[in-house]
Amino acid sequence: MPHTPIAIMWFRRDLRLTDNAALYHALRSGLPVLPVFIFDKNILDDLEDRKDRRVEFIHQALEEMQEKLVTLGSTLDVRYGEPTAMFKELLKDYSVQQVFTNHDYEAYAQDRDIAVEKLLQQHGTTFHHYKDQVIFEKTEVVKEGGKPYAVFTPYSRRWKAALQPQDFAQFPVQKHYTAFLQQARKPLPTLASMGFEPLDQPFPGKMLKTEMARKYSEQRDFPAIEGTSRLGVHLRFGTISIRHLVARARELNDTYLNELIWREFYQMVLWNFPQVSRGKAFRAEYDLISWRNNEAEFTAWREGRTGYPIVDAGMRELNATGYMHNRVRMIVASFLTKHLLIDWRWGEAYFAKKLLDYDFAANNGGWQWASGSGCDAAPYFRIFNPYLQAKKFDPQGEYIRKWVPELDSFNYPIPIVDHEFARKRCLEQYSIALKGKSAL
Structure with a gap:
């Protein structure tokens, strides 16, 4: 042999x-x-x-x-x-x-x-x-003149314009299975031999459900509804093909296709703007922010004890399952960075430990978007109101009550910070930093 x-x-x-x-x-x-x-x-x-x-x-x-x-x-x-x-x-x-x-x-x-x-x-x-793992990589989708995009919408337009049937044609691997080396079965290392313990809990299936995809545009923002594909972990580890998903998304729902393009956008950013891999803000001026970085408040956020029900529900879901609905990810990230003025890198690192579908490019891009420091980011003065977000996207409180059953009891904590106070403090600190002054 x-x-x-x-x-x-x-x-x-x-x-x-x-x-x-x-x-x-x-x-x-x-x-x-x-x-x-x-x-x-x-x-x-x-x-x-x-x-x-x-x-x-x-x-x-x-x-x-x-x-x-x-x-x-x-x-x-x-x-x-x-x-x-x-x-x-x-x-x-x-x-x-x-x-x-x-x-x-x-x-x-x-x-x-x-x-x-x-x-x-x-x-x-x-x-x-x-x-x-992507349809287009590195510098395959760039501006006229060859510069990389820093805003998603024009990138997505160019991405769609560039797409040809051969880009998502599947490789006929099965035709060549006879070329595998013939030898006896080798045992896999056990989880225990590598120092890990199984939980034996089911993982999300790897089929894109047609009905979900067709209703994706209307249902994707509501965490109490099974309105998302839950395919992130399969994309992360390649147990499903991006070419297959793009072909299906083109047939079923353009909004779902856009989500797949967001994934490619962040991979493109990772390649063309290497500073994001070194813990730097995409927009350098945001590294001037003086974060409060209160350890006790960070612990309360991690454990889902902030007194803001939608935030606490999201963090408890993450800790229990390794998953968090995408709308809720935006809410909890905005809360950490803007209500508590805790460095987005702390939140990014915590998600990296907990998310089953953790992907550096998407995680970094999402956290920088929430903090305002990233490409295509929400303006720093756009600060989510957690109460209004809950009212809009969990109107019956189904998601919140699933994860925060003690909501109406004396055991539920009072809000860790007042929303209006936190909003005003955030605007002041960001404004000082972005003017190049020291925020103390």
Whole structure:
């Protein structure tokens, strides 16, 4: 086996055996293809929660892929460790001629891939990578003259104008399944062996429901209604194809298509404005804000004890399920940054720990939008009133009462800050900072 020349398909954010760009090219390379996944120790060791459901989700997706591969006479080779070290082992275990993978645009991923490619080159192994998790990447959708967009609406217009049928045509991977390397099933590392515990709770399904999509425009802002697709985690880990979703969205609902374009917009920002990966505000002047950063108030926000029912409901939903409705994400983010004047980076980091569908580009973009510091951001003087947001988007209080059952009892806390006072304080502090003065 070690002397048989092979190709490796390195899975990362693309955990599926259908419509996968790199897998398609690997299977057509003329070499037997070994499917590989690496549980990255650099990432997993930083996770504080040993019951992190994202690790369990990945493990379940790999188990599903493994069952299919076994029926094809093949197997996943799944390892736990530092990626470069794992590839050193793979190069010893197999005669690896080529490695295929799909692009990942986050800063850590780029550094990781550079290190792995350097190692492969030293062994005479070629490294191929492809666009897969987006329709358009990097600088494929830019302004006349080549500059990247900083506002969503003109970007989305150009994105739609550029879209051609071949851009969302699916890769016919199944036609080439006979090219998988034939060998006995290899066991996957258990969650316990990597220091994690399963919760055995169901994950959202990966089917875009036709009726939901058709009503998406009217229902998407109401957290008590199942009016969103809940496909974020599947997009995050690639258990569903973006090409499939774009094709379906074009048929069913333009508003849902716009949400998929927002995802690509934030990936484009991540690539073209690298300062956002370094903890900087997209608009540099917003780094002059003097945040209050009150630890006790941050704890109350995290735990859903602010005395603002819609905010508390959202945070409790996040803590319990790893999910929060998108409208509520905007409300809780606005509250943290503008009512409490706590640095958006604190909220961004907390969401990164808790969100099942956490994606750096979208999370960073959303938090900077809420704080006013990002591209296409709401003006700093637009401050959500949590009471009015609740009245408009949860008029019967169904969502709030689900997560805040003690709402009408003496156990529910009084508001942590008065809305009008907080609004006035925010406007003053932002105004001082944006005039270039020190806010003390």
